[in-house]
Amino acid sequence: MSESPQTIRVIDSHTAGESTRVVVDGLPEFTGMLATAIEWRDFLQSKHDWLRTAVVSEPRGHEAMVGAVLVEPTQPDCLAGVVFFNNVGYLHGCLHGTIGVAVTLAHLGRLSEGDNKIETPTGIVTVRPPVEGWVTVQNVRSFRYAAAVPVEVEGWGTVHGDVAWGGNWFFLIDAGGTVAVDFANLDQLTDFTCAVREALEANGITGEDDGEIDHIEIFGPPANDDADSKNFVLCPGREYDRSPCGTGTSAKLACLHADGKLQPGQTWRQAGILDTVFECTLEKTPEGGILPTIKGRAFVTGISELIVHPDDPFRHGIHHAR
Numbered sequence: 269m270s271e272s273p274q275t276i277r278v279i280d281s282h283t284a285g286e287s288t289r290v291v292v293d294g295l296p297e298f299t300g301m302l303a304t305a306i307e308w309r310d311f312l313q314s315k316h317d318w319l320r321t322a323v324v325s326e327p328r329g330h331e332a333m334v335g336a337v338l339v340e341p342t343q344p345d346c347l348a349g350v351v352f353f354n355n356v357g358y359l360h361g362c363l364h365g366t367i368g369v370a371v372t373l374a375h376l377g378r379l380s381e382g383d384n385k386i387e388t389p390t391g392i393v394t395v396r397p398p399v400e401g402w403v404t405v406q407n408v409r410s411f412r413y414a415a416a417v418p419v420e421v422e423g424w425g426t427v428h429g430d431v432a433w434g435g436n437w438f439f440l441i442d443a444g445g446t447v448a449v450d451f452a453n454l455d456q457l458t459d460f461t462c463a464v465r466e467a468l469e470a471n472g473i474t475g476e477d478d479g480e481i482d483h484i485e486i487f488g489p490p491a492n493d494d495a496d497s498k499n500f501v502l503c504p505g506r507e508y509d510r511s512p513c514g515t516g517t518s519a520k521l522a523c524l525h526a527d528g529k530l531q532p533g534q535t536w537r538q539a540g541i542l543d544t545v546f547e548c549t550l551e552k553t554p555e556g557g558i559l560p561t562i563k564g565r566a567f568v569t570g571i572s573e574l575i576v577h578p579d580d581p582f583r584h585g586i587h588h589a590r
Contacts, residue, residue, distance in 0.1 A: 271578040272578075273575050273576060273577045273578065274294065274575075274576040275293075275294055275573045275574065275575055275576070276291055276293070276294035276319070276322070276323065276573065276574040276576065277291070277292050277293035277294055277571075277572075277573050277574075278290060278291055278292065278323065278571075278572055278573075278574060279292055279372045279375065279376075279568060279570070279571050280568070280569045280570040280571075280572070281368040281371050281372060281566050281567060281568045281569055282368070282510075282566060282567060282569055283364040283365070283367040283368050283511050283564050283565070283566040284364065284510070284511035284512060284540060284542070284544035284545070284546065284564050284565060284566070285510035285511055285540070285542045285544050286332070286334070286364045286509055286510040286511035286540075287330075287332065287333045287334065287368075287510075287569075288333075288334050288335075288336060288362075288364065288365045288367075288368025288369065288372075288566075289323055289324060289329065289333055289334070289335045289336070290335075290336045290337075290338060290368065290369055290372045291319070291323060291335065291336065291337040291338065292338055292372070292376070294574075295319070295337055295339070296312075296315070296316045296319065298311055298339075303339070303342070304342050304349070304387065305339065305349040305350060305351055305387045305388050305389045306389045308337070308339045308349065308351050309351045309358050309389050312337070312351065312353075312358070313357075313358055318584040318585075319337075320335060320353045320357075320358070321584050321585035321587045322574065322576055322583065322584045322585050323335045323574065323585075324353065324354060324355055324585070325355060325584075325585030325586055325587045326582075326585065326586040327582055327585075327586060328574055328585065329355075329585070331355045331505060331506075331507050332355075332507040332508075332510065333354070333355070334352060334353070334354050334359070334362055334364070334365050334368075335352070335353045335354070336350050336351065336352050336353075336362070336365050336368070336369055337350065337351050338350055338369070338373075339351065341385075341386075341387045342387065343385070343387060343392065345385055346385040346386060346387045346392060347373070347378065347379070347380075347384045347385060347386060348369075348373065348378075348386050348387070349386070349387040349388070350365075350366070350369055350386055350387070350388055351388075351389065352365050352388075352389075354503065354504060354505055354507070355505040355507065355587070356504050356505035357504060357505075358389075359436065359504075360389055360390050360435055360436050360515075361388050361389065361390040361393075361407075361408065361434075361435025361436060361515050362435070362436075362514070362515065363393075363405055363407055363435060363513075363514020363515050363517075363518065363562055363564075364509070364511040364513065364514050364564065364566075366386065366388070366393055366395060366405050366514065367395075367403040367405060367514070367562075367564045367565075367566045368566050369386065369395075370384075370395040370396075370397070370398060370403045370405070370566070371398050371401070371403060371566045371567065371568055372568065374397055374398050375568045379395070379397045380397075381397065382396065383395075383396060384396070384397070388408075388435075390408045390435050391408040391409075392408070393405055393406060393407055393408060394406040398566070400565075401565040401566060401567055402563055402564070402565050403563070403564060403565070403566055404561060404562070404563045405514065405561065405562050405563075405564075406559060406560070406561045407434065407435055407514065407515070407518045407559065407560045407561070407562060408435055408559075409553050409555070409557050409558070409559060410432065410433055410434040410435070410518040410519060410521065410522040410557055410558055410559075410560050411432065411433055411522050411526075411556060411557030411558070412430055412431070412432045412519075412522050412523045412526040412557075413431045413432060413433060413475050413476050414430065414431040415430050415523075415526070416428045416429075416430065417429055417430065417431055417439075417473060419464065419467045419468055419471055419473055420467060420471070421460075421463050421464050421467040422463060422466075422467065423463060424446065424460060424463060424464075427441060427446070427464055427467075428441070428442075429441040429464070430519075430523045431473070431474075431475055431481060432519035432520075432522050432523050433475060433476070433479075433519060433522070434514075434515040434516060434517070434518030434519030434520070434521075434522065434560065435514070435515035435518060436482065436483050436515045436516075436519075437474075437475035437479045437480060437481040437482060437483065438481065438483045438484070438485050438515070438516055438519040438520075439464060439465075439468060439473075439481050439483075439484050439485070440485045440486075440487065440516075440519060440520060440523055441464065441484070441485065441486045441487070442486075442487065442488070443486050443487060443488035446460060446486070447460050447486070448488060449486060449487060449488035449489075449498050449499060449500050449541070450491075451541055451542065454508070454541070457486065457500045457502075457508070457541075458502065458506065458508060460486070461484040461486060461500070461502035462484075462502065462506060464484050465481070465482070465484050465502065468481050482503075482504045483501060483502065483503060483504070483513075483515070483516060484501070484502040485499050485500070485501045485502075485513065485516045485519070485520065486499065486500050487499040487500075487520065490537075490539050490543075491539065491543050492543070494537065494539070494543075494545055495537045495538060495539035495543070495545050496536055496537050496538070497520070497536075497537075497538055497539065498538075498539040498540070498541070498543070499512060499513065499516065499517075499520070499538065499539070499540060499541070500540075500541050501513040501516045501540070501541075508541060509540065509541075510540065510541065510542055510544075511540050511542075511544060511546070511564065512538040512539055512540035512544065512545065512546045512564075513540065514546065514562045514564065517536075517538045517546050517548055517560070517562055518558075518560040518562065520536075520538065521536060521548055521550050521558060521560045522557060522558050522560070524536065525550060525552075525558050530550065532549070532550060532551055532552060533549070534549070535547060535548065535549055536548045536549070544564075544565075546562050546563060546564045547562075547563040547564075548560060548561065548562050548563070549561045
């Protein structure tokens with residue numbers, strides 16, 4: 269007798285155009301003590317990576333989809349824990365995804381008024397319930413690690429960028445005379461940022477403690493007066509962020525503050541490649557760097573059960589080694 273099909277219950281949403289798929293039921297059992305978000309991430313990566321590929325890869329998902337799993341928190345003041353992943357692996361943090369998790373929890377009736385704390389592999393983030401779809405998130409400490417770092421990029425010459433942490437490691441580039449940050453230039457923007465990432469890796473340029481710089485952000489002037497800047501963000505797996513990228517915007521705020529261009533009490537409006545906007549503020553931290561607060565809009569788009577049939581050759585997704 270063949271095995272019965274397995275079901276995974278998910279709730280889909282999008283944040284400023286970028287999708288999030290949250291697994292709310294169907295996780296493998298974690299035996300032993302209560303696990304932190306980091307331990308859950310390592311457990312899934314080492315023993316149950318099929319869940320990631322089944323959830324976000326074709327034929328059920330797509331290359332730009334970000335997945336999340338809700339787990340029990342280990343801190344008594346936290347509502348939930350969460351682990352984020354995408355088409356090629358696991359993410360340190362994800363703020364558009366956190367906003368997606370927030371509207372998912374609200375849909376499930378699990379958010380309370382005021383601050384709700386969520387454990388992530390990068391630390392604790394705080395969310396407030398959505399108001400007309402707008403969710404406010406206070407991120408983990410963000411900071412600039414190095415300014416105006418030169419790297420020789422094949423076909424583009426010397427490119428300068430800042431290395432900053434916003435929950436992931438970023439290389440932030442002023443578009444200047446490279447590629448205009450416009451939706452019409454998606455192919456060029458992708459080729460350029462991929463070339464930059466390859467050059468960073470080839471030259472051993474990393475974040476703190478040899479942290480891999482796996483996100484590249486290029487920014488230019490906004491399309492209209494609704495924003496102060498417009499960005500294109502290359503994520504791991506050669507896909508671009510449809511939203512203004514919450515961790516990338518956090519890294520951007522850290523650089524602006526380090527340059528004396530943004531202070532507590534001031535608002536920064538960051539547009540993404542679709543001209544959707546995150547509204548942002550910051551606080552200083554005693555150890556240096558900032559605590560960013562990002563406000564973005566998200567909507568639940570669907571609830572479904574994914575069926576993992578044992579006879580399906582693509583039951584664990586169509587995925588490719590990269």
